[in-house]
Amino acid sequence: MPLSAIADREEVHHRVIDMKTYARANGLFDAEAHLVDRKPFEFTRAGATDTVAAGEAFHDLWIRVTVDRDFVVRAIEAASDVTPWAVCKQAGAALQALVGEALVKGWTGKVKEKLRGAASCTHLAEMLIPLATTALQGIYGLRTLAEREAKIGAMVDSCYAFGSSRDVIKRLAPLHYQAAVQAYEPSSNTSCSSRRCSSEGCSSSRKR
Numbered sequence: 001m002p003l004s005a006i007a008d009r010e011e012v013h014h015r016v017i018d019m020k021t022y023a024r025a026n027g028l029f030d031a032e033a034h035l036v037d038r039k040p041f042e043f044t045r046a047g048a049t050d051t052v053a054a055g056e057a058f059h060d061l062w063i064r065v066t067v068d069r070d071f072v073v074r075a076i077e078a079a080s081d082v083t084p085w086a087v088c089k090q091a092g093a094a095l096q097a098l099v100g101e102a103l104v105k106g107w108t109g110k111v112k113e114k115l116r117g118a119a120s121c122t123h124l125a126e127m128l129i130p131l132a133t134t135a136l137q138g139i140y141g142l143r144t145l146a147e148r149e150a151k152i153g154a155m156v157d158s159c160y161a162f163g164s165s166r167d168v169i170k171r172l173a174p175l176h177y178q179a180a181v182q183a184y185e186p187s188s189n190t191s192c193s194s195r196r197c198s199s200e201g202c203s204s205s206r207k208r
Contacts, residue, residue, distance in 0.1 A: 014038045019131055021138025028066050028074060031135035033127040035061045045084055057082050063095070063127050067135055071103040078124055091121035095128070103132040105158075152176075 015037050022030040037059035044051045045058070052058050060082035066075040076099055078092030097114040101107070108129050115125040140148055149172070152162075156176045161168045165180040 011040050019134040021135050031065045031131050033063045033131045073099050073101050094120035107132045
């Protein structure tokens with residue numbers, strides 16, 4: 001179902017990010033991302049003398065992350081075909097700091113720690129975060145049903161549907177299921193003179 005319609009507006013920016021995962025013949029996997037930024041009108045960048053034509057890309061960036069079956073990064077390659085400044089093309093070299101890391105829990109933090117600020121290109125770093133999910137989905141999809149089901153326990157609380165108190169986990173991984181804790185609400189007709197209450201209920205009502 002599409003989003004609700006909004007009247008009286010015009011497009012001012014268009015960013016496209018395309019991500020794919022490939023299986024190599026040698027047993028490794030490539031997760032690739034391609035980012036393109038365009039505007040529907042001509043504009044001039046701050047500090048620049050030339051103009052960017054309407055619909056012309058002013059960012060055109062590529063990343064390839066090569067991982068093994070354990071999701072460990074074996075190689076990273078970046079290509080910056082179009083950048084606002086020539087020096088931006090040098091930022092791709094900083095991505096090598098992530099070689100040897102794993103695309104598992106904590107990946108986002110590692111990217112932000114090693115590529116923050118002036119250490120690398122903001123847009124390359126931004127792509128690396130969802131690129132990990134693209135790789136995981138691609139690789140998991142090739143595994144047998146039994147292999148995938150065996151990993152469900154490790155995915156508890158990794159997203160909304162896989163929350164430990166939700167029906168998906170209750171059905172797929174019952175050993176990890178935890179019923180949601182209901183907040184205590186004292187009865188409206190209960191008189192309580194105690195000022196000390198806990199999540200387990202009113203102290204005076206527990207004495208009854």
